Amino acid sequence: MTNSIMEPNKIFSPNGNDDVNNRSIWYGETTNLMQLNDVRYSWAVGLWKQMRENFWTSEKFDVTQDINDYQNLTPDEQKGYDGILSYLIFLDSIQTVNIPHLKSVVTAPEIALCMAEQISQEALHSQSYQYLLESVIPKEKINYIYDFWKTDKLLFERCEFIASMYQKYIDQKTEESYFETLIANFILEGLYFYSGFCFFYNLSSRMLMSGSADIFRMINRDELSHVRLYQKIIPEAMQTFPYSKDRIHEMFDKAVKYEVLWVNHIVGNNILGITESSTEQYIKYLANIRLKSIGLEPLYSDPIYFKNCYSHLEKIADTGKEASVKANFFDSGVTSYVMSSGVEGWEEV
Numbered sequence: 001m002t003n004s005i006m007e008p009n010k011i012f013s014p015n016g017n018d019d020v021n022n023r024s025i026w027y028g029e030t031t032n033l034m035q036l037n038d039v040r041y042s043w044a045v046g047l048w049k050q051m052r053e054n055f056w057t058s059e060k061f062d063v064t065q066d067i068n069d070y071q072n073l074t075p076d077e078q079k080g081y082d083g084i085l086s087y088l089i090f091l092d093s094i095q096t097v098n099i100p101h102l103k104s105v106v107t108a109p110e111i112a113l114c115m116a117e118q119i120s121q122e123a124l125h126s127q128s129y130q131y132l133l134e135s136v137i138p139k140e141k142i143n144y145i146y147d148f149w150k151t152d153k154l155l156f157e158r159c160e161f162i163a164s165m166y167q168k169y170i171d172q173k174t175e176e177s178y179f180e181t182l183i184a185n186f187i188l189e190g191l192y193f194y195s196g197f198c199f200f201y202n203l204s205s206r207m208l209m210s211g212s213a214d215i216f217r218m219i220n221r222d223e224l225s226h227v228r229l230y231q232k233i234i235p236e237a238m239q240t241f242p243y244s245k246d247r248i249h250e251m252f253d254k255a256v257k258y259e260v261l262w263v264n265h266i267v268g269n270n271i272l273g274i275t276e277s278s279t280e281q282y283i284k285y286l287a288n289i290r291l292k293s294i295g296l297e298p299l300y301s302d303p304i305y306f307k308n309c310y311s312h313l314e315k316i317a318d319t320g321k322e323a324s325v326k327a328n329f330f331d332s333g334v335t336s337y338v339m340s341s342g343v344e345g346w347e348e349v
Helices: 042-053 064-072 075-103 108-136 137-148 152-173 175-192 195-207 208-240 245-267 276-293 311-317
Strands: none
Touching: 042 108, 042 195, 042 208, 064 108, 064 208, 075 108, 075 152, 075 195, 075 245, 108 208, 137 175, 137 208, 152 175, 175 195, 175 208, 175 245, 195 208, 195 245, 195 276, 195 311, 208 245, 208 276, 245 276
16 A cells, blocks of 8 residues: 555535445545444444543542642652653643544544544543642642653653654654554553553552542543553554554554653652662563554563563552442453443453
């Protein structure tokens, strides 16, 4: 297949064909109407319903105790909290901007439905970070955290690297750049958030910042639904667009190196229960299971990278409150979840 230009769908194409037998994720003859009575990708409708059932708002969570906890964190713990929060603000912000570009060429309405919900959830996450900043962080530090990406050289380089992967498609709009942006998006959703989540669950395990951890449990659940979405989309993309397995592995390996460098920069060996060694092991473990989930060979062959060194935090990630989740958060196969019920089977892909 030639590396042709991908043009966004017309707003309305009255000569299109919405028949389910004619439907495809890309290059279909869509009218761009949301014809959802009959769908080709039934899993997408189920996933969208799960995403909707997971609706939540940050204001439901009490973070009053976190105000005192934050003041009593060690300097290293405060540095980790501030830096990770700044990084997560960037990740969800850039997703809110990027996903509409990926969605603009999708011709299956049921897939577009999930991506639209993803955009909404990413925006909700951004609002949740604002809620944490205004509720927990001293006022004089709020702008510092928002602007940390400007002042911290390594975080700035981190953000530039991620953004450049997305910008390539905006600038070129080729099949190759679109596919690579899909992979970059999958890496972001499946790799970059989780060391941050573990940091907050680690604090919660020591009875610190529990309100923050409750909010991150909800964000965690949303992000796992996004992982599941691209686990389903990418194998379809492999049958549609030109790609190289070596290039995918190269992208994952580079992402892992950046992520390990960043986490060790902001957390390092300075937090009880987290070490530079465990960080590397965990991130490489995540890379291996993400690659496996889209049908590719793992990158890291040492048996240590097939074990979840933070599995003990799964108990911290679970909660008996309204946000209850019974799940292996980190293997990320979505079955069914709602705010009022538990979940099993995240490891199913």
